[in-house]
Amino acid sequence: MISKRDFLATAGAGLALAALPKWVLAATNRQTLKMPPLLDATQTGRFELQAGEAEVNFWGRKPTRTWGFNQPYLGPTLRLRNSGSVQATIKNNLNEEISVHWHGLIIPGNVDGGPHQPVAAKGVWTPVLPVEQMPATIWYHSHIHGKTAPQVYRGLAGVIHLTDGQDDARGLPSDYGVDDLTLVLQDRRFDRRGRMIYDPNMPDSMMGFAGNVMMVNGQISPVARVPRGLVRLRLLNASNARVLTLSMDEGRPLHLVGTDSGLLKAPVALKTLVLAPAERAEVLVDFSNAGNGLLVTGPNPNTGMMGGGMMGGRRRNSGLEILPFIVDESLPVRISALPGQIGGSEPDMVSEGAPVRHFSLEMGMGMGGMFRRGGRFSINGKPFRMNRLNQTVKKDVTERWVITGQMMMHPFHVHGVAFQVLSENGRPPQAQNRGWKDTVLVQGQAEILLRFVHAASPEIPYMYHCHILEHEDGGMMGQFSVS
Numbered sequence: 001m002i003s004k005r006d007f008l009a010t011a012g013a014g015l016a017l018a019a020l021p022k023w024v025l026a027a028t029n030r031q032t033l034k035m036p037p038l039l040d041a042t043q044t045g046r047f048e049l050q051a052g053e054a055e056v057n058f059w060g061r062k063p064t065r066t067w068g069f070n071q072p073y074l075g076p077t078l079r080l081r082n083s084g085s086v087q088a089t090i091k092n093n094l095n096e097e098i099s100v101h102w103h104g105l106i107i108p109g110n111v112d113g114g115p116h117q118p119v120a121a122k123g124v125w126t127p128v129l130p131v132e133q134m135p136a137t138i139w140y141h142s143h144i145h146g147k148t149a150p151q152v153y154r155g156l157a158g159v160i161h162l163t164d165g166q167d168d169a170r171g172l173p174s175d176y177g178v179d180d181l182t183l184v185l186q187d188r189r190f191d192r193r194g195r196m197i198y199d200p201n202m203p204d205s206m207m208g209f210a211g212n213v214m215m216v217n218g219q220i221s222p223v224a225r226v227p228r229g230l231v232r233l234r235l236l237n238a239s240n241a242r243v244l245t246l247s248m249d250e251g252r253p254l255h256l257v258g259t260d261s262g263l264l265k266a267p268v269a270l271k272t273l274v275l276a277p278a279e280r281a282e283v284l285v286d287f288s289n290a291g292n293g294l295l296v297t298g299p300n301p302n303t304g305m306m307g308g309g310m311m312g313g314r315r316r317n318s319g320l321e322i323l324p325f326i327v328d329e330s331l332p333v334r335i336s337a338l339p340g341q342i343g344g345s346e347p348d349m350v351s352e353g354a355p356v357r358h359f360s361l362e363m364g365m366g367m368g369g370m371f372r373r374g375g376r377f378s379i380n381g382k383p384f385r386m387n388r389l390n391q392t393v394k395k396d397v398t399e400r401w402v403i404t405g406q407m408m409m410h411p412f413h414v415h416g417v418a419f420q421v422l423s424e425n426g427r428p429p430q431a432q433n434r435g436w437k438d439t440v441l442v443q444g445q446a447e448i449l450l451r452f453v454h455a456a457s458p459e460i461p462y463m464y465h466c467h468i469l470e471h472e473d474g475g476m477m478g479q480f481s482v483s
């Protein structure tokens with residue numbers, strides 16, 4: 001188990017030691033990790049989310065004004081069937097328009113919840129979501145153009161479990177909050193009074209806004225209690241910009257069983273799992289023999305050419321503790337052996353003859369670009385415009401998209417589809433990118449194969465964009481119809 005001193009050393013590295021306020025010392029009485037409340041719609045076929053404002057006292061000193069769905073910060077975990085329609089009701093009790101994008105749901109453009117489908121202040125949205133896809137861990141978040149970064153930062157996000165009820169047969173843990181843990185990972189910036197702040201300066205808006213503390217499910221430095229067996233972690237990187245490089249202390253493997261859009265055929269043991277903003281991964285961790293453990297993230301690798309001191313590299317570049325796990329003998333051990341096969345699938349699409357499109361993710365780094373507000377970021381030279389359709393795509397046709405990123409790594413997300421990563425910098429994809437994906441971290445160049453099965457009209461098109469939210473809001477986004 002990590003000691004109090006180790007924790008302070010880690011947190012302190014983030015806060016700059018000299019400025020470490022005394023109240024941090026009092027904050028080490030750790031709370032047990034809480035799961036987001038489970039909102040199970042598998043039987044009812046309906047759910048309701050209410051966006052509202054509240055106050056949260058994260059550090060036990062000064063409270064922060066936060067937003068959330070059905071609770072003060074973040075939203076419930078929605079459990080949905082992976083097959084069949086579900087009736088959603090979104091009530092916006094805020095004084096500002098929001099949207100709810102179903103990130104990872106493969107559904108038509110007119111219920112996708114993107115920037116063209118705002119829910120007005122005090123308004124209501126009642127889409128029917130026709131779900132028909134593989135079981136997966138996906139999520140939902142606000143997606144108003146130009147406001148996604150601050151709105152998600154304040155708390156408008158939550159996780160969705162798509163389930164077919166067959167996890168016992170697969171040998172996968174599925175007892176919510178006991179051996180099946182949902183972990184919303186976010187770095188957040190706190191001021192000396194313990195308030196969560198969002199005040200991006202010029203470097204922040206270029207590189208993306210990074211925090212000095214890691215939160216799990218909206219909690220600062222909680223402790224997870226786990227059974228002495230196999231535990232499933234459903235990981236979501238809901239940070240605005242930080243690329244996580246996750247590992248267990250002492251090299252205990254993370255057994256990858258699922259990527260963004262579905263389960264793999266069999267577990268893949270990883271020492272380190274890179275999880276970019278918006279990516280999800282399901283991993284199994286074995287607590288049967290080794291006992292207690294600690295999940296950590298290494299330094300943010302995404303400092304690009306700006307890296308180092310100029311951009312306050314020290315704050316960005318410290319590794320951070322994420323979550324200690326304590327084995328609790330009172331918890332039931334349901335699964336103690338790693339499953340051999342889990343019956344998922346890996347994409348194997350035909351790339352020959354597929355029409356090719358090129359996407360260049362651009363930072364506009366000239367002096368003119370650097371000091372120009374709103375139009376710094378673009379794709380193929382075009383910053384996002386609400387009234388400009390960038391592509392028209394044919395339904396049921398496999399396409400090959402070649403994505404090139406400038407200056408730094410960019411997590412590229414496409415709405416309305418699960419895709420195959422065909423290559424990364426001309427080589428076969430790394431192990432963690434061989435499953436079905438909806439977001440891929442472009443580190444130079446990536447090629448993806450994708451085929452749309454639903455339509456999106458020119459009026460309510462699908463989006464593709466960088467999921468560093470400050471880049472997205474700044475214009476690194478495009479939109480396309482499918483018919």
Ligand SMILES: [Cu+2]
Pocket residue numbers: 361409410411466467468471472476
């Ligand atoms: Cu980007």
